[in-house]
Amino acid sequence: MQVPAPFDYARASSVDEAIALLERLGPEARLVAGGHSLLPMMKLRLATPEHLIDINPLADELGYIREHEGEIRIGALTRHREILESDLLAERFPIVRDAEQLIADPPVRNRGTIGGALCQADPSEDLSAVCAALGGVAVIRGAAGERVVDMTEFHRGPYETAVGEAEMLVEVRIPVRAHGGSAYEKVKRRTGDWATAAAGAALWLDGADIVAAGIALSAVNPTSVRSTRAEEALVGAPPSEDAFARASALAAEDCEPVADQRGPADYKRHLARELTHRALRRAAERALAS
Amino acid sequence: MQINLTVNGETAAAEAEPRTLLVHFLRDTLRLTGTHWGCDTSNCGACVVLVDGEPVKSCTMLAAMADGHEIRTVEGMERDGTLDPVQQGFIEEHGLQCGFCTPGMMLTARALLDANPTPTDDEIRVAISGQICRCTGYKNIIAAIRWAAEHGEEDEVLTSPGGEANDVVTSPQGEGA
Numbered sequence: 279m280q281v282p283a284p285f286d287y288a289r290a291s292s293v294d295e296a297i298a299l300l301e302r303l304g305p306e307a308r309l310v311a312g313g314h315s316l317l318p319m320m321k322l323r324l325a326t327p328e329h330l331i332d333i334n335p336l337a338d339e340l341g342y343i344r345e346h347e348g349e350i351r352i353g354a355l356t357r358h359r360e361i362l363e364s365d366l367l368a369e370r371f372p373i374v375r376d377a378e379q380l381i382a383d384p385p386v387r388n389r390g391t392i393g394g395a396l397c398q399a400d401p402s403e404d405l406s407a408v409c410a411a412l413g414g415v416a417v418i419r420g421a422a423g424e425r426v427v428d429m430t431e432f433h434r435g436p437y438e439t440a441v442g443e444a445e446m447l448v449e450v451r452i453p454v455r456a457h458g459g460s461a462y463e464k465v466k467r468r469t470g471d472w473a474t475a476a477a478g479a480a481l482w483l484d485g486a487d488i489v490a491a492g493i494a495l496s497a498v499n500p501t502s503v504r505s506t507r508a509e510e511a512l513v514g515a516p517p518s519e520d521a522f523a524r525a526s527a528l529a530a531e532d533c534e535p536v537a538d539q540r541g542p543a544d545y546k547r548h549l550a551r552e553l554t555h556r557a558l559r560r561a562a563e564r565a566l567a568s
Numbered sequence: 569m570q571i572n573l574t575v576n577g578e579t580a581a582a583e584a585e586p587r588t589l590l591v592h593f594l595r596d597t598l599r600l601t602g603t604h605w606g607c608d609t610s611n612c613g614a615c616v617v618l619v620d621g622e623p624v625k626s627c628t629m630l631a632a633m634a635d636g637h638e639i640r641t642v643e644g645m646e647r648d649g650t651l652d653p654v655q656q657g658f659i660e661e662h663g664l665q666c667g668f669c670t671p672g673m674m675l676t677a678r679a680l681l682d683a684n685p686t687p688t689d690d691e692i693r694v695a696i697s698g699q700i701c702r703c704t705g706y707k708n709i710i711a712a713i714r715w716a717a718e719h720g721e722e723d724e725v726l727t728s729p730g731g732e733a734n735d736v737v738t739s740p741q742g743e744g745a
Contacts, residue, residue: 279592279608280608280609281587281588281589281592282587283587284585284586284587285586285587286586287569287586287630287632289632310630310633313628313629313630313633314610314628317589317628317629317630318609318610318628321608321609330586332630332632332633334633359622382698383613383697383698383699384623384676384694384695384697384698385613385616385622385623385624385625385676385698385699386610386625386628386698388619388622388623388624389624389625389628389629469697469698470611470697470698
C-alpha cells in the first residue's frame, strides 16, 4: 500500500494565511493544491514534508480566468478542467486547449491546478511550455509583497522554481496581442502518460510578416525552455514552410533530450523538429484566420 | 483529525490520520468497499468517486481534502431498489466482466450524463479515458453508457433489479484489498 509518511495538516483560508503558515512552519512545510503531483511523490517518499498546507479552500480566491488591461490572468488554483473548458482562453490562445486536451486524463484534470503544475516543474510538464511560448509571467507573493517573474526565469532546473521559501505562486499573466495564433503538438505513448516530446508555438503577424514568435519545447530539456534561435530566425520572415523548416531545425539542434523508457535521444530530437514544424504551421493558420 | 463529509446523501464523521487517502477512508473506515483500490498511482481509475459531482481518483486525494464535501460512491447509485440507468446499461450491454473497473466507470458515466445527456461516442471515450478496463476492450462499456443515455430516468425500471442485479453491480467486500 502506498501511503504518504506522516505529516501535520493545516488548511489555509486565505493567501495571507497560507504565507503566514509557510513562514511559521519553515522549510519543511509544503503547499498542496490538487495534489496530483505532490501526493504521488509523497507516496514514493520522494517528498517528505513535515507539514502540509492545504490551499484548496482558496479555490474561490485563486480560481479564475479573466481578461484585464490587455492580458489574461489565470489564478494559480484554476483547475486543468476549467482551463480546458474556458472559451475565453480557447479564443485568445488556442494553444491552451490543444495542450489541456492531452494533459493527464479527465479525473486528474478535475483536481490538478495550473499553479501546482508549474510549481512541480517537471521537465515534461506542458503548461510551462505553453506559458513560455506565449510570453507569460508568473506572479509570486510573499509576506513582503508581490513580484513578477518572466516564465523563462521561472524554472531553475528540474523540480526547481523561482518561488522562494514562504512564497507562493498566485497568478499567471499572458499578454494579449493582435494578429496572433498559437498551437501545441505532443506525442505521448498513451493517455495519462507524460510527453515523449512536445512543442508549443505562437506567432504574431504584421501584414505578411512575422513580427514576434514564441517557441517552447517540453520533455526534451532539463526544463521547459524557449528556443531563442528558432524564434529569432522567424522574425521578419513571411510564414512559409521554408521558414518553419529552418526554425524547427534550430529548435531541434538546441534541445538536449535524454534517452529513457519513452524513447532514445535521437528519436526525441526528431520529434522536437517535426512537432515544432507542425505547431508553427497550425499557429500560422490560426494567426492568418484571426 | 476529525473528517466530516456527506457520502451518498448521508453525513458521515470519523477520525483519520491526515495522511489517510480518501479511498482507504471510504473502504476501511466507512466500510464502503464498492470503491475499488487499484494501482495506487492515479493511473487506473478503479478508485474513481464523485466529489461534488465530479469524477476524482480517490487514491490521490486525502480524506482531509474531502472534509466538508459531497462524495458519491457506487453504493449511492441505486435508489429505493431501482438501478441507475447507467447500472442497467452495464447489465443490458454486458459492460463488465470481472467488475473491477465497473464502479469507477459507472460513476464517471453518471457524471458525464448529468453534464451532457446525449454524448457522442467520442465524448464517452474521452470521459472514460482515465480509466482502465482489462476485460471488455471498452466497446461494451461505451455501448452501456450509450444505452443509459438513450434510456433516461423515466424508463429506468426495465427489469426487477432485486438481488440478482445488485450482485452484478456491487462488489463483494474485500475485493481489491
